[in-house]
Amino acid sequence: MNESAKRLLVIGPSWVGDMVMAQSLFITLKQRNPEAMLGVVAPAWSQPILARMPEVDEVLPLGVGHGEFGIKTRRELAGKLKGRYDRAIVLPRSWKAALVPFLARIPERVGFLGEQRYGLLKERRKLDKQVLDQTVKRFVSLGLSEDEASTGQFAIPRPRLMIDRDNLVNLRIAHQLSSRPAIGLMPGAEYGPAKQWPLAYFHQLAERLVSDGYEVRIFGGPKDQDDGDVIAQGLLHTHNLCGKTGLADAVDLLADCGQVVTNDSGLMHVAAAVGTRVHAVYGSSSPAYTPPLTANAQIHYLALECSPCFQRECPLGHMNCLNKLDVEGVYAAIRSTPRPLKLNAQ
Template identity: 30%
Template sequence: MALRCDAPLLPMAVYNDGLARWKLVIYPPVSSGEKKATAEGLTSMLNIAVEVLVRRAPADWFWVHNRWKTPKPDFLLSKYRRGIVLPKGYDGSRLQPFNLLVRSPNWLGDACMAMPAIRALKQGRPDMRLTIFCQANLKELWSAVPEVDAVVTKAKKEGISSVARRIRESGYYDVAVLFTNSTRSTLELKQAGIPRLVGYHGSLRSRMLHQVCPEPVSYKPPEHHAYRYLRLAKFCGAKTDDPGLFSPTVPPTGAAGEGTIRVGICAGAEYGQAKRWPMDRFAGVAAAVSVQWPEVEWQLFGAPGEKAMGETLSQMLGNVRHRNRVGATTLTELIAELRACRLLVTNDTGTMHLAAALGVPTVSIFGSTEPVLTGPLGDRHRIVRHHVPCSPCFKRECPFGHYDCMTGVTAEQVARLVGEELGKGLVLA
């Protein structure tokens, strides 16, 4: 209205001036400091003026409504009709934080697929303080994500009451968003006294949630797990159409010794044998590629429980230039070593998703699982699979015992794709 009428905005306050006496004070007009004032600029300056009035006599300030109420369900404010404006140069750390707790998925791969949703949540409001609650083995991963302000962990077999107490002791949270579906994870947050819980209905937990995100209709095409997490963020009010949400968490360095090209191999898969391509095929790929690319040094990666697998694969490689790092790295060290790789040759594993999150290209072998649902995110990844009538079955072990979906993929196929990707890297360099 002031802009339409070209009228000044005058901050006014009524202060107590003794028994049954009050003083009306009119302050100078507010100005946005711009040649052409905007409603957003004037509003932000008016808020600063109100802060000055309140600080002069806090006892005289009368709160007529809950000014800082949290909208429901869109508490992230990106769709909030009042909008968000901060004055130029304003220090956002002065804002009273909105404390959000996110219950992370338990698996490394799922956690990596949830990263775009974490970015969307963090961007949802300027006062956001985002804390991740996760299994202890994922602490190093989430600590490396710039959008995460704090990490709270739990042990695998820790009791519900103990976990709830740990959450309470870590601070106050306005809302918790659950990327897990279990009733137990909901009980932990419920007992922690968090006033608003948000998630999918999961198993037997709908009554404990304050906001239940609807599932997609069944007749639509299957969606990638990353978009399932993003839908939950959108339900909370986040904007999810920004391509930057899928940017690498920590960009790859490609650093290696002079004249050396590092290529990773992840031949394991903790989920089960059905996701593992035969080790002799990995060895065959390394041998074939090394003939054309003698400067390649192969890096063997894997989980602590896969050390024996790493030793066996190392023996198969023989004189092929390689380093066996299976079970020998912390998660932080694995991140650093993956970043130095030009490429990763891998099964459908958490390491594959970690490489994708870091922006490292992959050649990924799929068999019992479906890349449409859990493939690496981004356009720099090559999928290799051999279709059989029973694939994908999503089983840990092949019901028929012969793993045709995996053995049908040849070392020659994968070696050709690896060579093509290395050639691209050479051109780009």
């Protein structure tokens, strides 16, 4: 990377988990250019999570829906950025993702080849999926020189989100949370049902944990509210928080949990980034490709002959990769982990 580029702009991804993993790139950039100004162009929903990343100096919301072209909006943002940045790193591989830095006439623009972006990027890198075999590696590599990135042998800083303890206190009061040790459950997965452990298994697990003296907190977005109700049905000390908390609130509440059980989802990466013990359940996806970026995790994955298929729905119709991953194994893993004595936060 050009060391003289002191005003750095990153075109961020569109998913929660990817945005958390992008912090590894932000940390890398700041470690190598401590005095650099770092801005991130990102969907408006991501502002609360970017605000928890001390490396980010400026968030530039892009008011365009997922998959939407929004040329007028992109032109307007580009106009505000002209002359303000020296180098842009484009993380998404889509054509439209490279438009803003091109229209803003940022001198250096780097990204991977994809969707005919030859005129939009100044530095177009070929993606070697064998060398850069994880999403986070691909992100970090774009902050390095091409020679260094091509080896695949470089440090991957782990994401670490800041915690707002005052907000946590208010949340515990607002949602009438108890003093019991808390365990979080995240039943959602935006990608599709082939990544979702059965709700009945989550319910059985919650029932056993409550009997053991834990408080169970169910996290997710508005779309997960009904699933949360299924898990919490008939259980005391179980709180369905799906759709009732903002993204920043989820950061703080997850940091307050001793452990979480989660599908391969955006909230999995949030939990990892606040230091909480993560029990990650994998079905159609692979823990080798998008692992929780923490040493404090246990992977629950059967590695069947048909997996990972990376499909949204099971192409064979049986969902054995998740249906055969029983509650007992996950429960035993939780019980074998000592209860934390204090908040899992920095």
